[in-house]
Amino acid sequence: MTTTTTIDLKSLIQQEMPELIAIRHDLHAHPELGYQENRTNGVIRRELEQMGVEYVGDLAGGTGVLGHLPGQHDHATALRADIDALPIVEQTGAVYASQHEGVMHACGHDGHTTILVGAARVLSKIARDARLPRPVSFIFQPAEEGGAGGKRMVEEGCLNGSRLGPSVESIFGLHGWPHLPLGQVSTRPGPMLAAADMFELRIRGTGCHAAYPHVGHDPIVAGAAVVSAAQQIASRNVGPLDSVVVSITQFHAGTTHNIIPEEVLLTGTVRTLSPETQQLAQERLHEIATNIAAAHGCEAHLDYHVGYPVTRNDPKAVQTFEEIARPVMGADNVVPMEHPVMGGEDFSFYGQAVPACFFALGLIPDGQTSMPDLHQPTFDFNDDALAIGIELFCRLAMRPVA
Incomplete structure (x- = not known):
């Protein structure tokens, strides 16, 4: 059985990072609003095809994608990323700033998408040598910003096994968090978002x-x-x-x-x-x-x-995440989220269907105490957080079957 102890996962991830950072910058430069993510959809499909990862497209209004890698277990672990942008005029000054006036990735979905692409890249390479412990479903979801794309992905069978692969037994998602330092993650059981x-x-x-x-x-x-x-x-x-x-x-x-x-x-x-x-x-x-x-x-x-609805984390899924994250991050860097946040997230719809854990991924660069907040015109995802998110996703997908 392939396990995370028999491979050098960090090395595999680092081999992918130059191309993944380029993908993130490309997505950032070409943001698209909910249900209009046609170019983004094309990038995702291109990447999955190059990896040899089976997928179903044209979901949730046409821009959602469900990828799948087979595994030994009867049920899959799902990993989710949202792919849409916001109607904001960018003011980052980045060389890869938005080329679509009035639209920008001000919530970090370019980073989330890149992390899921990166996890699919790494896991697909591992799967060439040995069958994964459990099947993995990769959910690239449109229209999180008010369009309830997550609800449509659930309704169209992305979790119940009717579209591709077996049914999902648990799902994990992340969000870049500009209130946490780079190298830290945070979550909580029960209500996390309003x-x-x-x-x-x-x-x-x-x-x-x-x-x-x-x-x-x-x-x-x-x-x-x-x-x-x-x-x-x-x-x-x-x-x-x-x-x-x-x-x-x-x-x-x-x-x-x-x-x-x-x-x-x-x-x-x-x-x-x-x-x-x-x-x-x-x-x-x-x-x-x-x-x-x-x-x-x-x-x-x-x-x-x-x-x-409320984004409600399953206590057992949170425990699983924390047990995976502590050896990767260090116990002191897996920080309990003391109180729920009153922002909203349509990851909540997945949590209504299967046990789910949503977690915050720290973005504040080393040497800084703050950074622009989500939905601000100066926000930009921290590239240094990509590898951390990819490793956590990979280790969650490859955890041994109990």
Whole structure:
């Protein structure tokens, strides 16, 4: 049986690094938004074909790819990467900066994709000499940034064995983490990332001349009251040891300085860590908006979209990850994540189907105490983290079958 103790895994990875860094820079220079990742899809297919890795393409709207390497066990381990970019104007100044104006890899998905390509490269070379301990499924997923590409990959059979290879018994994913130093990883059992809902709230009143507000019903005043009152969901409706975030992020109204408009539009997000709190927040937001609008002589219409569920890590999968990571990283560099993060992730959909572990991969360069954050125009994935992510993925895939 091939094991990680009978091969020089680090050496195999280092042999691949120059080409993998070039791939990462190429992906960074050619970012694509969710469900539009056609060039990225082509790079992934090219790489898998050159490795001789069997794959199924055209998934999840056409740009998702599922690769597969056979193994001895009856069930597969899955490794996942998201491949889409964000609508942000890049300001990194890198020589490989985005060539697509207004689109950039500001969340590190170019790094995630490269890590999964690298793991497939290394594991495919190992598999030429001996059959892997367990089959490995490589999930290259589109549209994580709001498009729920993960949900579609699950629905289209990437985990249940209906598309390629046997069914998946556990899945692992990672995210580059600009709050952790290079050389550290972090995760936690249970909730790691929040459920992420979205809403649009329209408040309709009666427009009038701005000099005669008494003859109308001002939706701007009503909307402003809703913005303030919505914060009471966290401070007065949810227990102090629970977690909820209600953020109103857009407020659109009016056409000029001397007209009170008929309507305002507010949009925002709600983040929670339990279904009960999620339901409570939705109900309270509706009640607050409806009643405050009525008190101002207006009407409120709330369009609430339930989004990504909580990213919940399976305790046994977390234990497996930590047992693999400690010898690689050193025990002090496998850091427990003390609290969940209120960001959202559609890796959550995989965790609803099979035991899952999502972990944070440190990115802060040596000699620095900070770096640009995710979704900022100056963010860039740290190439020095690629080899670490690849090794962890490979060791997770090659762990002995109990």
